[in-house]
Amino acid sequence: MNTLHSVAEAQKKSTVSITVSLRGYEFDTASNKWELDRNNSINLRFLDEFSDEISGSIRDTLIYFAETCSSKHTKNICENLKLYLRHSQEKSFTEFGFVLLKDFLGEKEEYKLSVIRGFLRQMKYLGNADSIHEGVFELINSWKLSGNEKGLPVLSFDPHIGPFSDLEFEAISNVAANSYAQKRLTTERFLTILLFRATGRRPEQLASLKIKDFSYSKKHSSNTMYVVEVPRIKQRKGKFRQSFRPFGLAGYLAQVTEKHIEEQTRKLEGDLGRSITVEELGELPLFLSNTNIKEMQKVPSKDFKELCETELFHMTSASMASRLVSAVNSLGVVSERTGERLHVNAYRFRYTLGTRAAREGAGKITIATLLDQSDAQNAWVYIANPAEYAIEISRIMNQPLSRYASAFAGKVVGDEQEANTHLDGAARIPCREVDSDVGSCGTSSFCQDYAPIACYTCPKFMPWENAPHHLVLKFLMEERERLKKTSATMPVITANDRSILAVIQVITLCEERRQR
Known part of the structure; x- marks a missing residue:
């Protein structure tokens, strides 16, 4: 079981190398394996490839990022540092090394240099860059680097990774409902499909949901409606479930959600051999796996609620995405564009939601809000690729024998x-x-x-x-x-x-x- 900061107060370690990630996970800074949250761990063995003169400074700076920034960002820094090592063949940060890497990446991928540049700037600010020649900073600061390319799947209306066509999108819904009615699809799987389809949220967001996030409310409308407070992610220095954005759900989805909560609670009580209190119930993840339940069975009742308040019992984003793929694949839906079983990933539902909103005339700000984006800078792709283009592309792809x-x-x-x-x-x-x-x-x-x-x-x-x-x-x-x-x-x-x-x-x- 992972050891979280909130639980570790009773087990404090005397070693000064123990610190805590932004998400509350303890890790040993002297170790090469850092577990930063339930989704991300990093291996620092690559630091041995740097010279002794600078490897310690890199580690010290990575500690700062692990403690103050998202685990995914820290992991991304490590991946790009490895990229520098691989293509520069240098054991330190040099002008020659950066020129080689920039030449290798080319304009389309030079945004990766921005990650390393930001890391080096922080090294300098923290006083960890004494061994780096000032010419390196002059060089990388003089570069105007392009950003990473956005929106390719949406712009191309790609039949494998882009938005679903109307026929594909409706087929998922109809076949899932029929399968559920005929008891070929469990409530948990049906709810998984419905939530991704309705909200377009990322796997990490749905994996972070707790039962207490669902309620009937008049707060956002004059009429009572079923609302889910979806945890926000990709927020700067954002901790686990630090901020939320409400999303209204249709009545039938409310019924399926409540039925799933009832079924899951009954199963968990049977596995634990006791009743779940009202306070404990609210803190439980919406989606549990058998692994989660096995870990819960090891926890003393007095510590149960405290651990449930953390992210410890929530499944990883990868597991959430895998559950969605498995659920949709079980439906056997065939794409009219490819003649093959529908290729599914979580982001296709997200792209479809944005594309359908654009078809209804929604602007960038509305689409950004609908997709829970912090700003509208990436919503342009749905406006740049108007819905009629998607329809026309679909017609072209659907011409007789076009897919062959x-x-x-x-x-x-x-x-x-x-x-x-x-x-x-x-x-x-x-x-x-x-x-x-x-x-x-x-x-x-x-x-x-x-x-x-x-x-x-x-x-x-x-x-x-x-x-x-x-x-x-x-x-x-x-x-x-x-x-x-x-x-x-x-x-x-x-x-x-x-x-x-x-x-x-x-x-x-x-x-x-x-x-x-």
Whole structure:
């Protein structure tokens, strides 16, 4: 069982190397294994690859981040420090090392340098950077680094990782309801699907729910409604269940939730061999696993409520996501876009909620609030890809035999350097409409076709993995919409549909390469 700060007061250790993460988990700063919360632990063995002169300073700075920042951010810092070691081949932070890493990452991934730069700035502020030459700071501070690319699954309406189509979304709901009515789906699984579908919340948020978060209330409406106070995450220096945002639920969802709470409580009381008090019930996680219950059985009754107030008995976000996938997979829903069993992940429900809101005319602020985002900077993707584009893309994908059409016949490559291994000095393919290069040409023959639109259906085309193909797709969809409004004939409107299909296929292949 994990030892939380709130419980460890009676078991204080004399070792001065023991400290506490932001989420209340004790860890030994001298150890190479730090458990920072129920979802995240880090291994610091990679620090041995740094020189003795600086490894201790890096560890000291990581302690600061573990104590004051989210566990996920601390883990992300470690991953990027490993990236620096791997591609710089340096044992300290040097100008040469950073130049090598920046060259390797390229513009699309240089946002990772921002993480390391922020870490080094904090090292300096804490007085831990005496061994780092000032020229390193002058170099990294002079760089204007691009942010990470947002919204690719939404913009592409990807059939595997993007928003669900209307048919797919409704099929999940209808088949789940029928399966539940016929007792082929448990209340717990049915509720899991319903909550992800209704709220679009992240797995960590639903995994952090407690029974006391649900109530009938008039606080947010003149009428009594069933409300869940959803814990917020991704808040700066946010602790476990520190802030909440209310979300109203439909009546049928209220009934399923109450039934699940009743069933789960009855099972837990049987496993514990005693009744659960009202105070204990409110602090229980909404979703328990057999592992949770086994841990609960080891806890003395006098400590039970105190431990329930922590995150100790909540399942991990990965387990919550896995439970959703398992529940939907059991339905056997087939996608009309791929002809295969529906590919499911938690974020597809989130993307669908935002996309459907955009279709109803919601603006960025409304969508950001609906998706529980702290600001509207990432909500643009739903507005930039209007719902009618998604519908049109869906129609293109649903044309007879379109899912079997090999519209893209070329070869995706990592970058220009890889393209040159296939053809030395391969010409770059620009897309002036989006002011960017998107790939390389695999032939030296003279060509008069309109680049890059014709290139996507050419077998000689080598699109780059991290090129902005989603912007090419957006341009093509905007052009298609413009032609529709000018009363152009259908053959003119659909002239680029094969190219659109090819771009979608390229986007999918690029995403698959990045996930390997």
